[in-house]
Amino acid sequence: MTFFIVVIRGLLRRPVRTGLTLVGISIGIAAVVALVGISRGFEQSWAAGMKARGTDVVVSNMGSALAPKPFAANVRDRIAKLPGIAATCSIFVDMTSVEDSSMMIISAREWGGFSWQNLKLISGRMPTDAEEPAVVLGQTAAEVLKKKLGDTVQLETKELKVVGIIDGGALVENGSLIISLPLFQEISGNEGKINIIDVRATPGSSEDDVKRLCVAINSVVPEARAMVAGEHVGNSQAYRFISAMSWGTSLLAVIVGVLGVMNTMLMTVFERKQEICILLAIGWKRSRIIRMILWESALLGFFGGIGGVLIGVAGVKIMETLPAIHGLLEPDLSVGLMINSVLIALVVGVISGIYPAWRSSRLTPSLAMQG
Amino acid sequence: MKTLFRNLTLALAFTARLSAAEPTASELAEKLAALQQDGNSYVRLRLDVQRPGEAKVALQIQIKQRRTANATEVVYQVLWPKERKGEAVLLRRAGNQPLTGAIFTPPNTSRALDAAQGKEALFGSDLSYGDVLENFYTWEKQAIVGTETVDRVPCQILESKPGKGQQSSYASVRSWVDTRRFVPLRVEKYSASGQVVRRIDTMSVATDDRKRHIPATLSIRAQKDSVTELDGSRLRHDVIYEDREFTAGGLGEMKVPRTAAE
Numbered sequence: 175m176t177f178f179i180v181v182i183r184g185l186l187r188r189p190v191r192t193g194l195t196l197v198g199i200s201i202g203i204a205a206v207v208a209l210v211g212i213s214r215g216f217e218q219s220w221a222a223g224m225k226a227r228g229t230d231v232v233v234s235n236m237g238s239a240l241a242p243k244p245f246a247a248n249v250r251d252r253i254a255k256l257p258g259i260a261a262t263c264s265i266f267v268d269m270t271s272v273e274d275s276s277m278m279i280i281s282a283r284e285w286g287g288f289s290w291q292n293l294k295l296i297s298g299r300m301p302t303d304a305e306e307p308a309v310v311l312g313q314t315a316a317e318v319l320k321k322k323l324g325d326t327v328q329l330e331t332k333e334l335k336v337v338g339i340i341d342g343g344a345l346v347e348n349g350s351l352i353i354s355l356p357l358f359q360e361i362s363g364n365e366g367k368i369n370i371i372d373v374r375a376t377p378g379s380s381e382d383d384v385k386r387l388c389v390a391i392n393s394v395v396p397e398a399r400a401m402v403a404g405e406h407v408g409n410s411q412a413y414r415f416i417s418a419m420s421w422g423t424s425l426l427a428v429i430v431g432v433l434g435v436m437n438t439m440l441m442t443v444f445e446r447k448q449e450i451c452i453l454l455a456i457g458w459k460r461s462r463i464i465r466m467i468l469w470e471s472a473l474l475g476f477f478g479g480i481g482g483v484l485i486g487v488a489g490v491k492i493m494e495t496l497p498a499i500h501g502l503l504e505p506d507l508s509v510g511l512m513i514n515s516v517l518i519a520l521v522v523g524v525i526s527g528i529y530p531a532w533r534s535s536r537l538t539p540s541l542a543m544q545g
Numbered sequence: 546m547k548t549l550f551r552n553l554t555l556a557l558a559f560t561a562r563l564s565a566a567e568p569t570a571s572e573l574a575e576k577l578a579a580l581q582q583d584g585n586s587y588v589r590l591r592l593d594v595q596r597p598g599e600a601k602v603a604l605q606i607q608i609k610q611r612r613t614a615n616a617t618e619v620v621y622q623v624l625w626p627k628e629r630k631g632e633a634v635l636l637r638r639a640g641n642q643p644l645t646g647a648i649f650t651p652p653n654t655s656r657a658l659d660a661a662q663g664k665e666a667l668f669g670s671d672l673s674y675g676d677v678l679e680n681f682y683t684w685e686k687q688a689i690v691g692t693e694t695v696d697r698v699p700c701q702i703l704e705s706k707p708g709k710g711q712q713s714s715y716a717s718v719r720s721w722v723d724t725r726r727f728v729p730l731r732v733e734k735y736s737a738s739g740q741v742v743r744r745i746d747t748m749s750v751a752t753d754d755r756k757r758h759i760p761a762t763l764s765i766r767a768q769k770d771s772v773t774e775l776d777g778s779r780l781r782h783d784v785i786y787e788d789r790e791f792t793a794g795g796l797g798e799m800k801v802p803r804t805a806a807e
Contacts, residue, residue, distance in 0.1 A: 271591045271778040273625050274603055328605065328625040330589070331799040363587075363784070363801040 181469045184442060195438040196478045202431035203482020203519045207511065208490050209420035215505035221404030223346030227289045230384050231373035233391055235398045241269045244367040245397045252394050258376055258387050263287030265370040266358055272351065273328055275318050280329070281350040282358030289372055293352065298323045298338035304354040310338040312348035327351065332361045345504035428522055431478065435526035439471050443534045447541060455539035467531035468524055475523020479516035567724055570687040573703055576727055578682035580757065585786055586610045587802050589779040594670045597770040604629065604668060609790060609802065615640055617678050618791045621667065622799055633796040634667060638678045641710050646674070649796035664714055671767035676743065681705040681718045695721045695730040715742060726750065726758035743767045753780045
């Protein structure tokens, strides 16, 4: 009988208990995969949205809300004068309840600005001018609102005609209602206000040039903050809070998993006291006993981790189909996250086995005779 | 040394007691009343009404408010669905005077509202016209009647009763107030016989444009198996209104207010 067969048999001796422990770890790891995947995906989908719009720098005032705070539209003029800037585009992004949907992204863009250029029309057309009471829907937004070309969308007090459905190349873009900035400012009572300025650096700018551009913009615009595109969401208080909550909740679930494995392994050591003592009596070294227990707990962690990844991915896929959040989630279920989750589970397994392993190493061969 | 240690302990205990001191009933009521009397504001919300055996009715609504210590004027207007767009209610109350107002149904039907209709349902929901206007935190009798934990948040239970000359369809109202954030997490309104007539639960709390904590999602129950949910998506203060918007004649006009220049 090889060492690993002894390890496997140790786990299979109480299959129900081993199974329940695996379920415990799996739930903890599933929480890590789902929560961290969702919060990372949120940041990445915004970054992809920026990339799709061809934006290098985002100027906004991300406070505690998910949408940035408004500021005066003429801030754009101060930025446009700076060297190293190829183009700017004023935007007002809002997140609000629209018709039957509880939350939608409204993306109001400066008429003629570069943020319109990357939108690929799937059907219909773009608005003819800045004043036309029309809206262009991202394909996911059209699906969520159950709208097709020619339908109307009620935005605040105005009824806007759906003239186009677009593929914006990123979930954020596809989940948005896109309208001209002057029209949105008028219907939302935000005349003269914007909350985002997309900045395109001159072609050929390096990463360092873009960072220097951010510093230059920050020196002339105290009411907002310039950040490299994609980083601005990650720096918002709301995102940081969500991210911290995700990790906090996951950590709690993992701690519960640690306690579960530790309990299982301690029970194993107590129940197999006689067997361990006999192994010591026939010449097994204490280090080998310790390794046996650690391998058992590591295997519990490993298989629990794999189970957790599968449960987490399935859970997220189910959540994506829920009507309340359909179109708003683009979780980051990358291979990296899955490998990290299994590694966390493995480490959890090993840590949980340390104390039971130490207890088992304290046993003496003579205890075998006590029954 | 012993004396020094004892004095230090006493001082620390006193400081801790001071910092943990809960507000009195009148302080709490005053603070909550002031939070409601917050001048001009504009609210956008979604109102869902679920009655037993019926399909859920969802409305997008805009609320224009002018609330001061002396008078309250509120206009509720339906933005969506299309077939109900333009339905509007104007509600007014000056001090302890009876409620007045008007109801507008497109294209041009308008009727006056009086105090006797205060118990009628707002847009068929579990909320009455009277509930919209009533600021029971300004009532004369306020008392803390206990403490209770609501959704793991410790709350003071504030009981409000109308005094002489203060008209209400309720005999008393109890509010479970989170005194750390000054948000009522539950409100129960009682009849003279002590029955709960209406219960309002705060489902989520958000921070408004003045960085105050406010209920963002409310669940209201007035009848068995019927529930109304209010889900706020926007609140703006310091908005500009024309007087005409708070008249029966102005109810047919739908516009979003501008924010006063900063």
